[in-house]
Amino acid sequence: MIEASPEAQLVAAFANTVDLEDETDVLASAPEAAGWLLERGLVDRPVALTREEHRMLLDLRAGVRDALGSDGPSSPHVLAVANAVLRDLPVLVFLSADPDPQGPPPRHGLRPDPALPAARKAMGVLAIAWSEVAVTGQAQRLKRCADETCGWVFWDVSRNHSRRWCTMRVCGNRRRPVPTRPANAPPPTRAPDAAGSRSAHRPRITGTSTAHRHCEPSLPDGVTGPTPAHGRTIWGAS
Template structure:
């Protein structure tokens, strides 16, 4: 089993703040996003988060979720991807060399705390893309679910968060559609 790196765990948790099946959004209000960031040690508890920062975080999340759907064959909404790219431009990152042995991406030091916290999510996403590990992070192909999961399969071929639930739903619908009209 291939364990998800911390960057993937952060991006997965961020993307899963939306539950399509239940119709809930854990980040619907800016205070909820601030609390979520604080719970993960990305933002000091009680730090303010402006409406613009909240909107920026939601654009980033929507774009990441959209891109993760590509990994299971979905066609992304280009407007959501463009909006997320715009969000990333508002969260500048710096490349630095630490102790002369390894490169690192860091949020630009001039960013205010809330933007710095969001930039840490951008760092995690960028690390996954650069290393190719983003391909293991996927949005469930069952659109009624759309849960984000880490694909532990050896060949990165998993399409559903759960074969027993979402995979079976999809296959049962496909079977029923194929055999509709042949009964009787």
């Protein structure tokens, strides 16, 4: 089985900072966003995001989520705004192993411009992670659930990259046509945690105080790693 790279895990964690079902947003305010950057190891000390930096982070996330749609990008405007953010995050290429001992180790010779403020450096790391996902073809496996009420970003482990829902048992069943039945027929019965029950499969993402490269993905049965909740891959450190 092809495992998600640390970059793919970081991109997924970033995209999943908003939970449509739970109606929560880890990046809702600038202080909350700063806390998430610190927990993920994208900054090495607490930072105060400006209003502009907070908006940039939200715009970048919106673009990443749109680009990961199971049916492809759906909003050219959202992508254009995110691309404008990326243009303000210069990335440098280095031949040396670690040109800046004060910063996180660069991967593949790429590093955000050291002259950037801390919050923008963190966004630069996210940009580098996205470039790795896109260039290596991992974007074919990193997808946003096709159920519009869910939108969870997951790692597609199917052989032909054909999976469209984070979990077929819940989100996939929501999209199935409802069979026609006689008007006088009694309503069907279902278990308390059947498809449509939010509490049965709602994801929980926890932050981590270590750098993103140390986070491990949830893996199927038989493979070492955390256990997915109801078929839904949850990325984050314990």
